[in-house]
Amino acid sequence: MDALAMGGYGAYVWSCFAMTFAVFVFNSWRARVRHRAVYRDLEVRIKAVEERL
């Protein structure tokens, strides 16, 4: 409980660490999703062109 309370500054300290965790998760997720979207889009376009040829 002491660790949670952080000498009365618990809300400040833990909210900062939670925010940091959220930023890392978001950055990682966003990069992954965008890469997959670009890759899939290219895959569809290139395969469509190949089929036409």
Next chain:
Amino acid sequence: MLTFLHKMASPPHFYGLANTLGPWLAVPGYLLIAFGAFAGLFVAPPDYQQGDAFRIIYVHVPAAYLSMMAYMLMAVASGIGLIWRIKLAHAVAAAAAPLGAAFTLLALATGSIWGKPMWGTWWEWGDPRLTSELILLFLYFGYMALRSAIDDTVKADKASAVLALVGAVNVPIIHFSVEWWSSLHQGPTLVKEGGPAMDPAMLYPLLAMIVGFTLVFGAQVLRRIRTEVLYRERRTNWVRHMILTPEGES
């Protein structure tokens, strides 16, 4: 040396290299962050003045440092792209911007949360460190808005590179603001004459967090560069070949 640089600037080579390097940066980065966070939260003693509120520095300082480092990476890459017309350099700058903006926002938010119990206010407009860091956030937003407003990638690269270079003047202002002007923000603790003014029990977790944040940033920026390269090179044979091979992306 020139051959090495030429090879590094080759999009297909860099695309593969970034894929290999990513996990080698991310895994030690997350391990260092886990160690730094644990030691910073539970092992380091409370500060004699700030009590446990000082533990916010374990996320605030690395975020603030990365906010400036990402901008410098963006500015240097933009300069290289403009001078030597290396497409990969523009891709690096474009990839670094959203991450830099995220870390700037994080630095501002955690600084503000720390400011409330320590200074009695969430924000102080007269403080040069806070204001110049906010300007950095606007520079990131401006850079990204400019890029997305121009459809032609070459024109977007050039225009945004000029903005990145002009905005780079703000980075030393942020860094030295606490020395040049009277500021609520505390002066330099880590980078100062005579070495860091911190107890080793507080210092080592902070150093672990700074290195860990940097490594994870490196891994994330590499992933974003790969996406930029893939999009920019979408009409090339190597992308076509990579997508049509049964293994797909290596």
